[in-house]
Amino acid sequence: MPLIIKDEYPEKLFREDGKRLDGRDKYELRPIKMEVGVLENADGSAYIEWGNNKIYAAVYGPREVHPHHLAKPDRGILRVFYRMATFSVFERKRPAPGRREKEVSMVITDCLEPVLFLELYPGTAFEVFINVMDADGGTRCACTTVAALALADAGVPMRSLVTAVAVGKIDGELITDLSGIEDKAGEADLPCAMTWFNEELSLLQFDGSMDLDEFSKCLSLAKDAISKIYEIQLDALKKKYIEIQEEYSGGEKKE
Amino acid sequence: MMNIKRVISTIEKNYILSNLKKEERIDGRNLWQHRDWSVKSNVIASAEGSAEVSLGKTRVITGLKYDVGAPFPDLPNEGVCTFMAELLPLASPLFERGPPDEQSIELARVVDRGIRHADCVQTKKLCIKENAAVYILFVDIYVINYSGNLIDAGGISALTTLISSKIPEGIWENNEVTWTGKYLSGDTLVNELPIVLTYGKIGDIIFLDPSLPEELVCDGSISISVTEDKITSIQKSGYATLSIEEIETLSKKSMEIGKKIRKDLNLWQYKR
Numbered sequence: 410m411p412l413i414i415k416d417e418y419p420e421k422l423f424r425e426d427g428k429r430l431d432g433r434d435k436y437e438l439r440p441i442k443m444e445v446g447v448l449e450n451a452d453g454s455a456y457i458e459w460g461n462n463k464i465y466a467a468v469y470g471p472r473e474v475h476p477h478h479l480a481k482p483d484r485g486i487l488r489v490f491y492r493m494a495t496f497s498v499f500e501r502k503r504p505a506p507g508r509r510e511k512e513v514s515m516v517i518t519d520c521l522e523p524v525l526f527l528e529l530y531p532g533t534a535f536e537v538f539i540n541v542m543d544a545d546g547g548t549r550c551a552c553t554t555v556a557a558l559a560l561a562d563a564g565v566p567m568r569s570l571v572t573a574v575a576v577g578k579i580d581g582e583l584i585t586d587l588s589g590i591e592d593k594a595g596e597a598d599l600p601c602a603m604t605w606f607n608e609e610l611s612l613l614q615f616d617g618s619m620d621l622d623e624f625s626k627c628l629s630l631a632k633d634a635i636s637k638i639y640e641i642q643l644d645a646l647k648k649k650y651i652e653i654q655e656e657y658s659g660g661e662k663k664e
Numbered sequence: 665m666m667n668i669k670r671v672i673s674t675i676e677k678n679y680i681l682s683n684l685k686k687e688e689r690i691d692g693r694n695l696w697q698h699r700d701w702s703v704k705s706n707v708i709a710s711a712e713g714s715a716e717v718s719l720g721k722t723r724v725i726t727g728l729k730y731d732v733g734a735p736f737p738d739l740p741n742e743g744v745c746t747f748m749a750e751l752l753p754l755a756s757p758l759f760e761r762g763p764p765d766e767q768s769i770e771l772a773r774v775v776d777r778g779i780r781h782a783d784c785v786q787t788k789k790l791c792i793k794e795n796a797a798v799y800i801l802f803v804d805i806y807v808i809n810y811s812g813n814l815i816d817a818g819g820i821s822a823l824t825t826l827i828s829s830k831i832p833e834g835i836w837e838n839n840e841v842t843w844t845g846k847y848l849s850g851d852t853l854v855n856e857l858p859i860v861l862t863y864g865k866i867g868d869i870i871f872l873d874p875s876l877p878e879e880l881v882c883d884g885s886i887s888i889s890v891t892e893d894k895i896t897s898i899q900k901s902g903y904a905t906l907s908i909e910e911i912e913t914l915s916k917k918s919m920e921i922g923k924k925i926r927k928d929l930n931l932w933q934y935k936r
Binding site for chain 1 (some may be wrong): 668707708709710711712714721725727728729730731732733734748750752753754755756757760761763764797802804806808809810811832833834841842843
């Protein structure tokens with residue numbers, strides 16, 4: 410039986426005053442909040458609130474590989490597990506991981522691998538667990554961003570951070586950072602991630618239709634947005650150490 | 665990061681034991697004290713109800729989703745409320761990926777039974793049309809950080825989630841369910857507040873709310889769910905055995921502690 414309230418989208422994705430449905434300008438990001446070291450038990454962890462997205466990421470490793478046959482004798486492996494909570498979406502998601510979750514896990518693994526020095530860790534695995542507790546569009550980008558932070562928090566040697574954002578097209582206009590509705594009802598969605606050590610794209614997917622001019626405009630919009638998010642990412646990473654520094658300034662713990 | 669292993673060192677075990685013998689705990693509590701509670705409700709926008717509960721360093725997030733479906737044939741005018749728990753591998757190096765294991769099923773079932781037998785969720789109010797359409801509520805508990813005693817934290821978070829929920833109200837019209845534009849508020853669906861309390865047992869010492877190191881050295885544990893004046897479920901787990909006197913004392917103790925927690929946490933404040 411269908412749910413009592415239907416999952417319907419409005420016909421127009423821009424309001425009369427030219428702003429988007431959530432009141433943003435075309436190239437405006439949603440509010441983003443990041444924090445590292447949020448989970449006690451993990452080797453490294455991070456939390457991100459990106460609009461209504463609420464995501465935890467935890468890193469364990471380098472540790473033994475289970476099942477053992479996946480281990481590589483000459484290098485470590487990176488395994489990413491992207492999972493959504495049953496209540497994170499409009500209609501309850503089944504608890505077992507679906508095809509979409511497995512694909513996104515793989516995409517994020519491939520995206521993060523270039524920044525790691527896996528050849529230094531033969532026979533081991535780094536496992537990144539990402540749990541989306543609340544979802545509202547752009548989760549794969551938010552997850553990539555928060556996973557990179559968690560790896561950094563775990564002290565895993567990295568060439569650089571990775572930052573991701575989705576750009577796209579709604580009602581014929583190019584926009585930055587699609588929300589859930591814009592993602593579902595819009596015309597095009599282009600999630601991408603940048604590895605900062607070479608400033609190249611390491612995650613790129615595209616759904617929809619766009620001409621070549623629009624496409625290259627999109628890529629430059631993405632680059633602008635990614636730079637802004639990178640600053641927030643760096644601040645989050647530094648904040649943990651600034652806090653420790655303040656707490657222990659002068660070699661003694663302040664009361 | 666903490667160094668967490670399934671096996672605890674003898675020296676730490678002896679330290680925990682010698683403290684307990686003096687009726688003290690390694691974290692400074694007495695035998696009948698919970699770690700600090702923190703309860704937040706309405707944390708997930710996509711869920712119809714939600715709660716984030718910490719008990720010491722144990723942290724769980726619970727959310728409620730609903731569905732409309734056919735009732736069970738033997739209960740044609742009652743809705744259904746189900747519980748699920750997932751021990752996320754991000755919560756502890758002791759948790760592994762994969763389908764729910766014994767520990768997570770036990771967590772969901774103990775929380776479920778405590779609530780089910782307590783006249784807590786008014787399932788008759790969850791009926792839209794007899795024999796045709798009822799609400800099916802899914803209360804899903806996710807463990808974010810594991811530091812012992814998931815059951816007590818899971819129980820409080822499930823209750824808070826139910827109380828804080830807002831479910832679209834449907835009526836039966838032309839053989840289908842249509843939305844009235846209003847919401848059912850969780851606090852009208854919940855009657856009693858069953859509190860589940862877990863005690864650890866080592867040798868002949870019994871104590872409330874085992875933390876992770878205590879849980880690892882425990883011979884076993886017992887979880888008792890209580891309402892204002894009744895016991896609604898008991899689960900003994902682990903290889904410990906309990907005497908009849910011990911169980912009677914614990915039952916009495918549970919009533920007292922249950923009352924105190926109900927007062928301290930004041931869960932009704934989370935209604936929306």
